[in-house]
Amino acid sequence: MKVMQAAAEESFEFLGKSEAVENQEIITLEDVNIHYGSFHAVKNASLPIYEKQVTAFIGPSGCGKSTVLRSINRMNDMIRGATIDGKVLFHGHDLYAKDVDPVLIRRSIGMVFQKPNPFPKSIYENITWGAKINGFKGDYNELVETSLQKAALWDEVKDKLKENALRLSGGQQQRLCIARTLAVQPEVILMDEPASALDPIATGRIEELILELKKYYTIVIVTHNMGQASRVSDNTAFFMVDEGRTGYLEEYAPTEQLFLNPTHKKTEEYISGKFG
């Protein structure tokens, strides 16, 4: 126990330094408030997201973590009655400024959903779909191969690229969805509980993949699984829900610190399984 604590303190220091030196803030949330109609879903969320790191959003159901995630690529625009105040800065530019086109945001900030949702088309077409509408001019065969390789799916599907994607297993479908997102060449990938519909083996492969992908991409992941958050993320944001069922950010810290030395009582209770 003592050893673990010492290690945690050491790594906390290390992480604290590394952020300052190597990783820049790519996204900043400033006082984000989200309403669905008259319902106040999230209040005053402010947090940084660092480039080429994995940031995890955890918290009990209804705490607004997925809502906050969707505000980062403006997918909340699709929900009728959803309004947002505050700022979401991407490279310092507010994504909700009038001159910003949400369609173009999503080409830089991709998203992977909870339930694998490949198009009912071939594996090949799933990968090329986003590139095509983005006016990709390069070699499509190469794009398909590199995207599938980055998503650790190439070896399993290289002989059946023309097959319908719906015939793949759930885990393969989810990796295909990741590959499809990579093919658009985003900077940031948002993942909304990407492994919650998968079995433990498929989940393990997704986690390995996330660790590999963070070399090239900034990743934000919402997860219910605290083990997963501690395994894959560098920073963790813990969201809570108040008596009015409004979600808010309770604590944000480097992952090891948040899990080993949480400063807030609620964080400690949540990660030790007292509720949620």
Next chain:
Amino acid sequence: MTQRSITHPFGKKRRLHERVIETILFLFALFSIMITVGIAVILIRESFLFFSTPEVTLVGFFTGKTWQPMIDMFGFLPLLNATITTSVIAMLFAIPLGLFVAIYLAEYATDKVRGRLKPILEVLAGIPTIVYGYFALTFMTPLLRSIFGQETVEIYNTASAGLVIGILVLPMIATMAEDAISAVPKELRLAGLALGGTPIETTFRVVIPAALSGLSATFLLALSRAIGETMIVALAAGAGPNMTFNPFEAAETITGYIVRISGGDVSYNSVDYNSIFALGLVLFIITFTLNLISRKVSSLFYQEYE
């Protein structure tokens, strides 16, 4: 606590009335099926009478380009041709328009707008077809004649009838196509948008392709409805077989001919009279086949997204 009895209190009698009701329900179901079978049997028997007439041959019937029972010419191609002409015109008009209405309703309309528009469409579907027939004759035909010229467009013509059949099947296509489009999972739309697709790109390059089999089933059913449509063509398309590909000329469809003969004073057991059963049988087979294919396609589609 004593154990309750689990045997029938009155022996097997208890279940008797359930069996009786079950049997009655089964008989009603059987009755409706028997009626359909009965219709098919009568069509086949009377058609047999027609084809056993010495003047009629199967080959002549299916390949002949003249239908003049008065002079023993029984080639049904002119009738089939007119039926195909009116149906194709109807589909050319109704499929694009119905599809756009459906896309709008399913993807873009707010709940409020949808709530107002759908009842209007349903009312449109409830108008008696004879009224559509008048509409073709007194509105569509004059309109076509004023656009294309009095000399070009005859008073009775297949274009007018076809367009009005198109209006007739439009609500059916719009509502069924909307169901097919709405059955496409929301997740696919989100995927399209999340990959940087605009709403239009997502609609036309994800949602519509994903709904294609459901849409095909809709179109086949609408085609079947158009082929079988009677009152509009009887009133507006013309009353005389005419082998023409010009939609501005009068031409009688299969259904139009059947109406004229069965309403006229042709004697029973004449060849003319029997011919309408053969034509009815052909019509029955065409629409039955289309409906079967449509059902098959549609069940495959809805299975895909369960």
